Amino acid sequence: MRTRTIPALVLVSLACTVGTAAADGDPASDVLYTENSYLPYDAPPPAAATALKKTIESVYARHYRIKVAVIGSQVDLGAVPSLWGKPTQYAKFLGTELETFYVGPLLIVMPSGWGVYDGGRSVAAESGVLNGINVNGSSVDNLVRSAATAVQRLESADALKSADIRPPYVYPQSTTIHPGKKTAFSFRVLDDSNRAAVAVTIVAGEKTIASLSSPLAPTNYPNARSVSWPVQKRIATKGVKICMTATDAAGNKSGATCMPLKVAKR
Numbered sequence: 001m002r003t004r005t006i007p008a009l010v011l012v013s014l015a016c017t018v019g020t021a022a023a024d025g026d027p028a029s030d031v032l033y034t035e036n037s038y039l040p041y042d043a044p045p046p047a048a049a050t051a052l053k054k055t056i057e058s059v060y061a062r063h064y065r066i067k068v069a070v071i072g073s074q075v076d077l078g079a080v081p082s083l084w085g086k087p088t089q090y091a092k093f094l095g096t097e098l099e100t101f102y103v104g105p106l107l108i109v110m111p112s113g114w115g116v117y118d119g120g121r122s123v124a125a126e127s128g129v130l131n132g133i134n135v136n137g138s139s140v141d142n143l144v145r146s147a148a149t150a151v152q153r154l155e156s157a158d159a160l161k162s163a164d165i166r167p168p169y170v171y172p173q174s175t176t177i178h179p180g181k182k183t184a185f186s187f188r189v190l191d192d193s194n195r196a197a198v199a200v201t202i203v204a205g206e207k208t209i210a211s212l213s214s215p216l217a218p219t220n221y222p223n224a225r226s227v228s229w230p231v232q233k234r235i236a237t238k239g240v241k242i243c244m245t246a247t248d249a250a251g252n253k254s255g256a257t258c259m260p261l262k263v264a265k266r
Contacts, residue, residue, distance in 0.1 A: 025079040028069040029097040034190065034221045036060070037147075040072030040140050048144040055151040060194050063249065064160040065104040069094060070147050072111075072140050087115030095119060101169070102192040104162045105154070109147040111137025118162055125159040167254045168196040168219065168246035175242070176262045180233040185212075186226045189219040189246050196246045200227055202261070203243060204236045216249060237263045 028038040036056045039049055052068065059066050071090070074081040083090040087108040095106045095117035105126060108115035114130040116123045133150055136142040154160050168191035177183045189196050196219050202210040212227045243258040 026094065026097060027076060027078050028071070028094055032067050032069065032094075032098055033101060036067050036194075038069040038076075039144065040070055041075045042072050042140050044070075044140045044144040048141045048148070052144050052148040052151070055148045055155070059151060059155050059160060062155065063193070063195075064155065065102075065162060065164065065193055066107060066151060066154070066160055067098070067102060067104070068107045068109065068147055068151060070109045070144050072143055085110065085112045087113050089115070091115030091117035101166060101190065103166055104164065104192055105160050107147070107150060107154075109135060109143060109150065111135060111143060114150065119165075121162070125157070125161070126154060129153050129157045129159045164193050164248065164250035164252060166192050167252040168248050170196075170198055170244045170246040170254055170257055172242050172244050172257060172259045173224065174259065174262075176264055177229075177231050177235075177240070178264045179231055179235050179266050182228055182230045184226045184228045185242060186224040187214075187244055188221050188224050190221050191219045191246065191248045193248050193250065194219050196248045198225070198227075198244055198246045201243045202229065202240065203258075204240045209235070219246075235263060237265075 031038045037052055056066060056068060071077060074084045077083055080093065083093060087110045091106055091108040094108065098106070099119055103119035106117045113135055116126045116130060130150060133153060135146045168189055171188045173186040175183065175185055185200060187198065189198060195216055197216040198214040200212040201208050209232070210229050212229055214225055214227050217225065240261045240263055241258050242261055243256045245254050245256045247253045
């Protein structure tokens with residue numbers, strides 16, 4: 001089984017970018033790794049933001065996928081202001097940046113119009129729907145509400161059917177286990193379908209001493225999930241580790257991510 005250690009820098013980066021736009025090359029690319037929408041730096045009214053969030057949640061509830069970037073000004077493009085007013089070109093640019101984690105419908109909303117990208121795959125269905133909708137860019141509020149309308153129309157038209165080809169990522173959290181006591185192992189999962197199951201093994205040396213599982217469930221990164229294990233009274237004090245693999249609803253499976261476990265003294 002292919003294993004990997006936890007990329008600490010990735011974890012730090014993800015923790016810092018949840019729900020925020022980093023002031024670097026491309027703010028939307030930072031946010032969309034863990035969120036499904038990017039809102040303009042000039043923030044919209046809460047009601048508009050909530051409306052867009054709910055329409056996107058509805059898409060995922062139907063087991064479709066979409067990520068949305070609402071670009072209100074050149075500030076939202078970071079180091080690529082030349083793509084202002086070019087939503088189609090920016091959709092490809094941003095989609096390419098995200099493709100190590102997300103390959104699926106990506107909607108760009110600018111005052112000048114729509115852009116859509118899906119990993120280089122056909123977007124004829126999405127474009128057919130968007131061609132019949134006008135963007136209202138008279139204010140940030142209206143721009144975000146236009147995005148919500150577009151997502152609703154795309155969902156209603158079943159235009160978001162897109163094969164899920166990316167595996168999840170799973171990150172165990174550091175844990176100390178106590179012999180003879182139940183221990184909860186927390187972990188965070190990222191998946192572009194927002195659903196994954198996790199298989200957990202506890203290994204001492206070369207021997208698997210426990211196999212646990214967490215069923216298919218939402219993978220909201222900020223909210224850790226956990227599984228519990230009644231730790232044996234007699235367990236090695238060194239060479240114990242936990243390994244996790246995640247599998248999404250489409251059958252895409254991650255490699256195993258492993259972390260040493262600290263065993264408390266008896």
